[in-house]
Amino acid sequence: MIEVYDLQKHFASGFIKKKYKSAVQSVSFSIEKGETLGLVGESGCGKTTVGRMLLRLIEPTAGRIVFDGLDITSLKHAEMRKLRPRMQMIFQDPESSLNPRMKIGESIAEPFRLGLGGRCSRSEIRNQVQELVDIVGLNREHVNRYPYQLSGGQNQRVVLARILAINPEFIVADEPTAALDVSVQAQILRLIMDLKSEFGLTMLFISHDMEVVRHMSDRIAVMDKGRIVEIKSSKDS
Ligand SMILES: Nc1ncnc2c1ncn2[C@@H]1O[C@H](COP(=O)(O)OP(=O)(O)OP(=O)(O)O)[C@@H](O)[C@H]1O
Ligand SMILES: [Mg+2]
Structure with missing residues (x-):
């Protein structure tokens, strides 16, 4: 589903004298259809940068990304836009991916x-929203509220409902529970697991927590200072 070859990212810093900082150096891996690859490593090792490059939310400095047989590394923005719905990202902070002025149901x-x-009538849309609200375990009253009136865990459920509405094939989940209360983390992880298998999603699951990654993934890629130092089955670890 996803193949990555020799992916690199150097960030420029300094205005007068340009300096380059290497955030990701020569990362290669692949993810099979329906598989979850965990990406684990210390803070600052480049996990988020890899995730964002996969969806071309930031441009790689070098390397190649193949999505479902298509080399997307140098696709133009318009072509990438067409592909975008097939690849979605879940961020650590759910509020950042929700419009604060939109009611949950509208989002x-x-x-x-x-x-x-596909094209839907208004009543079809209403039914689909209700169905998604049920699937992600929200309450029908939440539909008329705004993100600030919901908890972090509830908002992350909204994000998941929205993503299911987009119906992607590949998801990058970047520390999706790191900003949540410990008591709801397990519930959200469970929900992500369930949705993943129910909708046959392929996933890159990013976390600095080895326990969580092992629980969520089929294989684990360990990153250190911009490189993948090991890829192993989650059963072997
Ligand atoms: N837009 C940017 N401009 C400059 N440097 C950046 C930028 N984004 C990330 N970096 C740097 O790249 C390196 C990797 O960052 P990244 O966010 O990918 O790490 P991470 O593994 O996701 O860390 P964390 O676990 O804290 O989320 C860091 O040193 C970071 O400071
Ligand atoms: Mg990160």
């Missing part, structure tokens, strides 16, 4: 209104 309905899941 979940938006992908349908934009026609991402």
Whole structure:
């Protein structure tokens, strides 16, 4: 589903004298359809940078990314836009991916209104939103609230509902529970696992927590200072 060859990212710093800092150096891996690859490593080792490059949210300095047989490394923005719905990212902080001025129900309905899941009538959209609200374990009353009126865990459920509305094949989950209360972390992880298997998703699951990564992944890639130092089955670790 995803193949990555020799991916690199150097960030420029300094305005007068340009300096380059290498955040990711020569990372290669692949993820099979339906598989979860865990990406684990210390803070600052380059995990988020890898995740964002996979979806071309930031541009790689070098290397190649192949998505479902298609080399997307140098796709133009317009072509990338067409592909975007097939690849989605879950961020640590759910509020950052929700529009604060949109009611929860509107946020979940938006992908349908934009026609991402095919054309739908208003009543069809309403039914789909209700169904998604149930699937992610939200309450129907939440639909009329704003993100600031929900807890972090509830907002992460909204993010998941929205992503399901977009119906992607590949997901990058970047520390999706790190900002949540410990008591709800396990629930959200469980939900991600369930949705993953129910909808046959392929996933890159990023965390600095080896326990969590082992629990969530089929294979684990260990990163250190911008490199993958080991890829192993989660059963062997
Ligand atoms: N936009 C940027 N400009 C300059 N440097 C950056 C930028 N984004 C990341 N970096 C640097 O690249 C390195 C890798 O950062 P990255 O966010 O990928 O790490 P991470 O493994 O996700 O860390 P964490 O576990 O803390 O989220 C860090 O040294 C960081 O400071
Ligand atoms: Mg990160």
